[in-house]
Amino acid sequence: MQLRAVADMRANDWPDSEDGRYAARYLTPLAHEGTRAYVTNAHADLYALGNDEVVLPVAVPRGEGPGDSYVLSPYTHYVLYAREELRRETHPVLSALLSPALGAAGRALLAAGFDRAAQANAWLLSTNLYPPALRADHLPPMLHRLLEAFPDRPILFRSLDAHHNPGLLRALEALGCDLLFSRRVYYQDVTTARVRQRKQVRVDLARLRRSPYQEVAGPDFSDADLERARELYGRLYLEKYSRHNPQFTARFFRLARDGALLKLIGYRSPQGRLDAVLGYYVRGAVMTQPIFGYDTALPQSAGLYPLLSARVILEGQRLQLRVNASAGVGPFKRLRGGEPALEYHAVYTRHLPARQRRVWQALRAFLDRAAVPFIERGGY
Template sequence: MEAVSAKVILYDQSNIGTLEWPDTEYGQYACKYILPLLEHRAEHFIRNVRTRIEVVTVDGIPIPITINEQEYENTYVCSPYTHYVSYAREELSLLNNRLLEKGLTALLSGIGFLLRGAHFNRVVQVNNWLLSTNLYPDVSAEQLIAILDFLRQRFPGYALLFRSLNRETSGAAVTALSSYGCKLVPSRQIYLLQQPSPSKAKWLLKRDRALLDKQGYQIVGPGEIGAEDISRIVDLYELLYIHKYSKHNPMFTEAFIKLALDTGTLTLYGLRKDGRLDAAMGFFCRAGLMTAPLFGYDTTLPQSTGLYRMLSAVLIGLAEQNGHILHESSGVGQFKRNRGAVAAIEVSAVYDRYLPLRTRFSWSVLEKVLNRIGIPIIQKLKL
């Protein structure tokens, strides 16, 4: 595909002061989110992130990029190695098949050795907000191609990566990037909830919402969550996403929650009982999509309390009110299917054509292994 004539400019700490942030809802959001990351460094807000952050504008629209060299212990939102090897190795236990787990562990070890030798983490990620799901602003496929054409000249020797793409919500971008020469490397199975929900799903959601009164919880939203709740929100998120799931998930700090609370970079909601916050989430909306990268609850309370069910019902209700498609990320597949969500395969578009042979070979091997082995297993087991 030929490069297009969109105007692309790169900003870093040396010239970020000259960037004129658009006077739009997205432009002001980007300003409030990105400037603190440049001022304080990313690890001030997400303690297991090591990356360099810069900003590209395409026709004046600002989009964050992250630049990495190695950082193999990084959270997966900046480290492809962590995503495809370290995190994947942890999730093999979900298969409940010891023989299959043993075989895939050996396969991942071999792939990991190959990837490290190929400088796999030398990568520039476009539209990377350091979150589990990076929703894209309202830019055209042609503008994404213009960014890609610009960055391949500016960052020779780096793979260029667009994460959080799928055919269902970003089909035009996927097609354009593939036509340009990007590999489409599967990353995970996600769940998308569109309205209206099937009758069975509506019944389940009604039952989930009824738990709020039964368990005595009050829904609290913006204006009802304050600075005194910040440390508790961090704890609730870590109980679920770090301690129960994986240390490779982003580890949000109190500074990140304070930024969300002060500027609205995430809209915070929670469940409170007897003055105590026992569940919390933070979501944002973009171009008709909504997702909640911050989600947690007190896992020390009995599962019968139903905190996950109640908090999920609140999130789904808010998506219905906004008229947005809810991007529910990955995991807990059966639960999400039962409540009307539909599975989709998320991919990363990777441009590596000008890189050394062993790096291109590594991405090709990964692409083939995931398409032929990884994705079929995930789909069969409905993970």
């Protein structure tokens, strides 16, 4: 199993496979130009971990302090983002009581090197699907190689859940990893009658068919459309939700189009304005949509969010794929047949000093005993 700095790799160093070529197209520009040229709030060095069969990106934070997106920074994920969610989703008094505790916990986590983790399968996206070629027997040599390269850092494998990769979860736990709850995501088996026959799905698909919007395929996006797509994503994910989400640049959208990293689909109004956009990618039998955005200034009656969701269902049916609909808006997704799954990060810390290990173990205990029950009761 090899680990190489992406910036030092040549074209023939990548696996000669669909996944290998995809990784080369995706990671090489980010490594050469810097991750922040593509994701403003993600500053990392990139490595490629793998062999002739499979390759995973490894992101190592540059260690310049808090401020990175949650897709790179565990501190942002578990402290800053959690604080925002508390303010948004809970009673103000409860939020005021818990926020100081989160702050104290955050200081302890940072002191324990929490944000120094070397992170495998880190594409700097909200949902990081694993390549189908990855097997459980690949994981021991992968972990060994990461420990050789980063002996003083936690080792973290991102975005695992029992719905999609139970074998990888079990294998990493058997290797001594702690499973840290990350998010509650939703899967839609859109090819099944259980989803197709949902009343809300039928309503959304009928509205999509009647929509006055014109669909625009990704290769037909002009550079102005790409800039508008960046703006639409930002209106939803950054302005409405959180600045801690990945802040993609216009250069990222251009790379997604020109390198076929994401399949972009847009919707243009009768006035010629791009008002909604989605971007998805596929691994094996699963698709997920890290790009989702629309003009939030338009009235809700425009129905742009349901329009995009209906288009995802149609695409999943066309390609015979299961949809990983990521996290958030749980009631909306359950109405459309979404089934919840707990997503985890697998973290290995046995090589670290006991003081650092205890911090990670305390976080796991808190997440298992408090955070997961709270989220499941709330239906998030």
